[in-house]
Amino acid sequence: MAIHPIHQLHVFRQRARKHQQVRDCYRLLYRKTLWEMVENRLFKKEADKKQLLLIENLVYELREGTFRIKEKHHKKSTENHMESLLILEAVNIIMQSIYADVLEKHLKVPDALFQVKRVFRNMSWCISGLLDLSQMNKVMLCQLVSVRIKDHRFIRLLHQLLKNMSITGGQHKINELLFAVCVNELRSQLKRRTEMDGKIEVVCCQNNFLAGIAGSKKDVFYVGGILKQIMQQNLGMQIKDEHLYIRHFEKTVCFLGYCLKKIPSKQQEGVQKQLQRKKIKCYVPKKKLQNIAREFQYGDYTIFKPTRKSKVMNLSEFDILSLYNKEIKNLAHYYCAVENPHSLLKLRSLAQSSFLRTISAKRKTTPKKAAESLRRPGYEGLWISRPGKDGRKLWIRFMSGRQFSARIRRKKASYLQSINRSKSNGSL
Structure with a gap:
């Protein structure tokens, strides 16, 4: 292991990009310089004496394996909340370096809309739905993370955080990371199980996903069934058929607060008819x-x-x-x-x-x-x-x-x- 945590995080990033498993994530939590990074991210200032004592106790509990997240009605609720925030941010820093390549594909709202306009020109059908992390099985989510991270103590700590804290309901950045991990699994499984290379494109943003299919109506229902199986088997989400919306692109499709619609071919005239009829335009309803x-x-x-x-x-x-x-x-x-x-x-x-x-x-x-x-x-x-x-x-x-x-x-x-x-x- 490298002496400085920044060098070790760089090693984690390189191993993950080479599709190699990452180890010694839990031992990185013993380093004081990592907790200094956590303090700068959370409070943007150096730690006080109370915070330094809190970090020392936290590192000691992590070394001994006695760290547990206390309940909200505990007497020292403010200290427990501070401990949970610190450990959550530390886990987030480590996982961000491991899943850096996955987070690069995670799009903001305008990026997702421009990608839909660029990629979905040849798509005729679409399937839209919602990936709700609160409905996801925490054990399956830890199994997805364990594909890259081979450290049972770190995975156990992550499971404890997911189980005892309302992470999915808050505004913490780890929600974006966990959503990117789920989307990556959804895309990879969809490519494996369907034999429609180049005919399926998936765009995800803010817990919403939009899958474009270039095929017939039978192909759309076939892909919809596979999506439902992936969400149930690999992500542990119980999704009904009503929550998967299947629409043709010549009709209005709602996504991220926009209305997407292809230009009808009847409105086009002249030589540029074949090019312009494939354009997708976005409107605000x-x-x-x-x-x-x-x-x-x-x-x-x-x-x-x-x-x-x-x-x-x-x-x-x-x-x-x-x-x-x-x-x-x-x-x-x-x-x-x-x-x-x-x-x-x-x-x-x-x-x-x-x-x-x-x-x-x-x-x-x-x-x-x-x-x-x-x-x-x-x-x-x-x-x-x-x-x-x-x-x-x-x-x-x-x-x-x-x-x-x-x-x-x-x-x-x-x-x-x-x-x-x-x-x-x-x-x-």
Whole structure:
């Protein structure tokens, strides 16, 4: 074993890429430098005396084999929670180095949508479903991990974490890793059991998967039966036929909050008919926009009736504007692959009207007077200032429609450049 944990993690990464089993993962938990990495990741600062004592006790229990995750109603619940967070992050660091090649294939939402548009052109049918880690058998998940990691003590520790902690319900990064492991197993088993090379493509993101099939209706039901067997036998998930949705690509397919649809061949004319009819376009459904407006308390999207945000009335005006801008930026990043950005512009306008309603309710005035007071001489849009550290005013502007559409275009261009880069490198 290497002296420094970073060198040992690099050794783990190289052995995993060569399809060799990794050992001595549990012994790496004895190194203090690894726990320093854990502290920097969790708290972004050096450990205190209490935390150092906690880490020493944790390492001692791991050496003696007496470490157990205590229950929530235990007297020292805060210390036990800290112990579980530390050990969970340490296990996550080790597994991230081992499954680095698998995590590279794990896509974000826009990447997954652009890959669907690129790869599913020749697909005629699709199967969509949900991979719920909470329904998965923990023993089978540990068996999947043990294919790469040959260390029974580390596997036993992982099983203890999965069994006694609500990992699948939280926001920890190990959820993404475990989902990537399940998706990798699903893809490999699907290639082994089906004899349709090049006719099946699988794209997964955020616990959702979409399988495209280039074949007849019988082939689709055949692949659907194999998918159900893989989920039951290899992943331990009890999935009903109702949870696997089979759709033709000429009809609307819902995936990750988007509506996917192929361009019908009747709409194409001329020489480019054969090329353009295979294009897949992404749209935002109106129901999704209505739900977003209702969730963020913007108002009614259909009749364009804005409402105020009653939950943020106690914040300052600067923080309220920052919150609205953050929500709009996240929407622009998530839906940068859409073909109908005008629907998102309408949602942005509804958010701006909701912001004016919130400010007017805070000031106990009308929205028209609030909009007039938020104008900055010589500039367009709505502005709010606050005093900065050097005594100058710090101005912030509500995101305009031009800025919103420009952000969508920039994000879309950056994702397309990354996809072209990965295609040239041969990773896709």
